[in-house]
Amino acid sequence: MKLLLICLAFTSLMAEHAPTPPKQDWSFKKPNGTFDRSALQRGFQVYKQVCSTCHSLKYISFRHLKALGLTEAEIKVLASQYQIKDGPNDSGDMFERPGRPSDYIPSPYANDKQARAANNGALPPDQSLIIKAREHGADYVYAILTGFKENPNLKLNPGQYYNEYFPGHAISMAPPLSEGLVIYNDGTKATIDQMARDVTTFLAWASEPEIEQRKRLGFKVLLYLLVMVGLFYATMRRIWSGIK
Ligand code: HEC
CATH class of the missing domain: 1.20.5 (Single alpha-helices involved in coiled-coils or other helix-helix interfaces)
Structure with a gap:
């Protein structure tokens, strides 16, 4: 009986425990390492076109993006493409206006409840600090993005997907990347691996600008x-x- 209990505890532990993500070679990890500016810009493009529909990046302002190599003028144009909620105005109403460089990147949802309602009850975590907040940081995020596998035979609820590196393996995020999903301005081929590396590099910068x-x-x-x-x-x- 005791043995059975131990076995049960062990198997449930195993289920919760995801394998350690393989170590990747990140230029910014080295003691004197820096971020590859082109990778940062491509990574921001992936965040903007793909991840930002669900994940906020609330500690990053448009002005911060200067570090990616964007000019003041480019940042102004970029910010103005966003609608920012501001107010209240003199009649007490909130209103929307085009973004300014000092604005923070707006969140896709008004609040956590709305975010959960749109994602089968799961909350897409804010991505500003995700690399710092998770054990194995960049290796983990990269492993999640490239870790969607055919389900061996885990019981998944509707809206859940099998992911080799997510704790418990059942993740409530559909595989966000697919070959050629974005078109990079610099001509780099947008493979899943490339986009995963670029967006991870960008998020690593975002968590420690x-x-x-x-x-x-x-x-x-x-x-x-x-x-x-x-x-x-x-x-x-x-x-x-x-x-x-
Ligand atoms: C359609 C909505 C959606 C999109 C698009 C999306 N995600 Fe997610 N993501 C989620 C949800 C919901 C969760 C929470 C999953 C859970 O808790 O089971 C999640 C979880 C994650 C996690 C695991 C977080 C953790 O808690 O350990 C990572 C990493 C992640 N997303 C990265 C990304 C990246 C990078 C992109 C863009 C390439 C992206 N996501 C695009 C909805 C999305």
């Missing part, structure tokens, strides 16, 4: 410390040189 500056500062601090150590050493040698 200041990481490149931080790495650069870290490098400068190290250099400064090294120089100081050298100076102190030289001074010590001088001061003690007369003492035998």
Whole structure:
């Protein structure tokens, strides 16, 4: 009986536990690594055309996108394509106006309830911090996007799909990517793998937009410390040189 219970507990644990996502080679993971600007721009295109219909990105403003290599003018045009809820105006009503660079990217749903109602009860999580919020960050998001497999024989509810790397394997998101889903401006071929890599790179940037500056500062601090150590050493040698 005890053994049976242990077995049961173990199998349910196994079901909840998804395999560790394979490690990918991300340029931004290296100690002095940076984000590939073209990958960031392609990734934003994938987010905008595909993911943003369900997932918000609420901590990123249009102005932040300058880091992707967009010019002020491009950002202005981009922002103006969005309708932003503003107000209340003098008569107390909310109104919509074209976006400005200082606006944050608007969410696809008015609130979580509406988001759940549109997605079979599941909430598409905000993507601003998803890479930081999940164990295995970028590897996990990439693995989810490329991890939709034929269902071995897991019981799925309507609106659920089998995903190798989602905890429990039953995910309430239809495979969002398909070959050639977007047309990249730079001519890159939009395979599922390419789009998954690009959007993951973009989301990694979005969860730590200041990481490149931080790495650069870290490098400068190290250099400064090294120089100081050298100076102190030289001074010590001088001061003690007369003492035998
Ligand atoms: C049609 C709506 C829809 C679209 C489009 C969509 N998603 Fe999702 N996504 C969802 C929902 C709903 C969930 C929650 C699934 C669950 O909890 O079972 C989800 C979950 C996820 C998760 C897992 C989150 C977690 O909690 O661990 C990731 C990663 C993800 N989406 C990434 C993306 C990316 C990247 C795109 C664009 C390429 C995208 N999604 C497009 C609806 C969508």
